[in-house]
Amino acid sequence: MKVAYWPGCVSRGFAPELHGSMARVAPLLDIELVELDRAACCGAGVIAEHNQELADTLNARTFALAQQEIAGGAELMMNICSTCQGAQSECQERLDGNTPYRDHVNATLAAEGLTYEKGITNKHFLWLLVEEIGLDEVRRRVKRPLTDLRVGPFYGCYIVRPSNRLGIDESHPRDTYLHQLIDALGGTVVDYAGQYKCCGFPIITMNKEASLKQAGRHVGDATDANADCLVTPCPLCHLNLDLQQPAAAAVVGRPLNMPVLHLPQLLGLALGLEPKELGMNKHVVKPSSVIDWTTSVVAAA
Amino acid sequence: MPDYTLRIRRYSPENGDAAHWEDFQVDLDGSRSVLDGVLQAKDREDGSIGIRCSCRAGICGSCGVRINGKPNLACRTHLDEAHARAADGVIVVEPMGNMPVLKDLIVDMDAVHWKKIQRVTPWLLPDGPPPEREYVVPPDNMIDVTQTMACIQCGACVSDCLSMEVDPLFIGPAALAKAYRFVGDPRDGHQEQRVRDLAEDPHGLYDCTHCFNCIEACPKGVAPMSQIMRLRRIAGDDHHVEDRNNGHRHEMAFVKNIEKNGLLHEADLLPDSYGGKLHPRAVPELVSSLPIILRALQRGKVTPAGALLHKHKAPKDVKRIFRDIEGREERYELNLYVAGEEEDAS
Numbered sequence: 149m150k151v152a153y154w155p156g157c158v159s160r161g162f163a164p165e166l167h168g169s170m171a172r173v174a175p176l177l178d179i180e181l182v183e184l185d186r187a188a189c190c191g192a193g194v195i196a197e198h199n200q201e202l203a204d205t206l207n208a209r210t211f212a213l214a215q216q217e218i219a220g221g222a223e224l225m226m227n228i229c230s231t232c233q234g235a236q237s238e239c240q241e242r243l244d245g246n247t248p249y250r251d252h253v254n255a256t257l258a259a260e261g262l263t264y265e266k267g268i269t270n271k272h273f274l275w276l277l278v279e280e281i282g283l284d285e286v287r288r289r290v291k292r293p294l295t296d297l298r299v300g301p302f303y304g305c306y307i308v309r310p311s312n313r314l315g316i317d318e319s320h321p322r323d324t325y326l327h328q329l330i331d332a333l334g335g336t337v338v339d340y341a342g343q344y345k346c347c348g349f350p351i352i353t354m355n356k357e358a359s360l361k362q363a364g365r366h367v368g369d370a371t372d373a374n375a376d377c378l379v380t381p382c383p384l385c386h387l388n389l390d391l392q393q394p395a396a397a398a399v400v401g402r403p404l405n406m407p408v409l410h411l412p413q414l415l416g417l418a419l420g421l422e423p424k425e426l427g428m429n430k431h432v433v434k435p436s437s438v439i440d441w442t443t444s445v446v447a448a449a
Numbered sequence: 450m451p452d453y454t455l456r457i458r459r460y461s462p463e464n465g466d467a468a469h470w471e472d473f474q475v476d477l478d479g480s481r482s483v484l485d486g487v488l489q490a491k492d493r494e495d496g497s498i499g500i501r502c503s504c505r506a507g508i509c510g511s512c513g514v515r516i517n518g519k520p521n522l523a524c525r526t527h528l529d530e531a532h533a534r535a536a537d538g539v540i541v542v543e544p545m546g547n548m549p550v551l552k553d554l555i556v557d558m559d560a561v562h563w564k565k566i567q568r569v570t571p572w573l574l575p576d577g578p579p580p581e582r583e584y585v586v587p588p589d590n591m592i593d594v595t596q597t598m599a600c601i602q603c604g605a606c607v608s609d610c611l612s613m614e615v616d617p618l619f620i621g622p623a624a625l626a627k628a629y630r631f632v633g634d635p636r637d638g639h640q641e642q643r644v645r646d647l648a649e650d651p652h653g654l655y656d657c658t659h660c661f662n663c664i665e666a667c668p669k670g671v672a673p674m675s676q677i678m679r680l681r682r683i684a685g686d687d688h689h690v691e692d693r694n695n696g697h698r699h700e701m702a703f704v705k706n707i708e709k710n711g712l713l714h715e716a717d718l719l720p721d722s723y724g725g726k727l728h729p730r731a732v733p734e735l736v737s738s739l740p741i742i743l744r745a746l747q748r749g750k751v752t753p754a755g756a757l758l759h760k761h762k763a764p765k766d767v768k769r770i771f772r773d774i775e776g777r778e779e780r781y782e783l784n785l786y787v788a789g790e791e792e793d794a795s
Binding site: 157160164188189192194196200245354361394 | 612652659704771
């Protein structure tokens, strides 16, 4: 399937291994990524807190660019960042919910010849995996089941709350998709206290201690639950959970050494790709230092 | 009548026992509330079960508890819905979080929630002498604050505030929503002082981490986090409050970063959030972040060239959008709570 692909900023900035691993994984699932390379940052909630109309207009522009690709054969818009998904869903709720407002925003876009038509389908890669490709299909393509790998899902905030805005209901239990995926890849789901909590990243420049305390606690809780690694659909969470993990360990006063994988990396391992191809050497907490590749992941190949 | 099992968290400071769980069977119709279930267990099995309640109709805000791990009003949650969401068919009822437990399902609202509400001066402070007759408020202004006036002080948002979980001094969602109720009221004469006070507080306006838990928790649609964002716009944009917490500086650094680059250049954002690379505020931050920066470079997460230069530049139309919208005389904010959702024509 062809998708209008929005990688976001961080996956091409401080978490380049996310964009890189997505590019590796896509062909293995017959996904053709048409990158929206003219689009701008979603605002990550920060532009919206500064000026709501500005955030809504920038995202309407991204949606309009995606709709051009959809008119050209792409099935939907896809992103790989929970923060993009959440921030864009919030803007879409306003744009779709009020025609005069949408017309007003479109008037700003008109100078570029763009228009956003109400009702774009914009899905995070996690949702696309479960709802479009299907976990049975994913299961069929697994070459190296994650047998014996104990994986803690870290959903973060933007992809699960508010549940009505994000389309979470009985027929779309999107707040269980990471659990389902880990299971489909042959891994063991580890439940722990912090799986739906905030990584703390948004306040790192305002209240560093509170920010890192959040990251440190969740990683510590996952450690206590004997997880081998965490997996997250959000690169901003990854920054606080992985890049800042040594600093978070200092704040919570306990040693932490928990590898944190991006969603396409975990998937890529099960689909037979090598850790290095998936950019796992770029992590601050080396995955190889904790996961025994010879007995857990690779052995079942 | 169907049977439901309620698993209630018990705690009594008087008997010295540790907190523990107790199961109670209740036979009530599924359309009856979890509160009705707790009250039946109290009536038939153990009169010592402690829970606050009054109106039983979702108005008084007394019976806030956590049901299956999520905060809600016990009177507003049907037994059949709670049962459907229960992990193993057992409805788990426990006291709200972030507040000390007094007994069973009763938490100390005075120690946390009400103290924080008092912190934001929750009454009108008009400027100058009162008018000869009543204050006149334009309907649009009143409608604007109705969302925050809908709060029934149940504490559900406080219970699950993730910033408060790590920083108990955080003013929190309920009190900040209450603050907007007065900041947004044209009769109040202390808008600037109010937002300046909240922005400068290290546990105030900029301590919220955008986790959306309060929006999810609120049984009345107050959306406290959305009110916090409105307060930030008023503090930063209308009153130019340069708070000591870097809140406004971070916001402006982010906005300018995107206006210039189109995509975020993280290596600039960090120092700019503290006032710029050479600013005295930024230097200790950069020094303390040095081990992390070096590790990121060592792992090839970033390259020195990538950290210093950002090859992506904002397209001219993105720059124009910033110019057009930032140049407007007034911010255009759509609040769907006020405007209402359109009915789908299709």
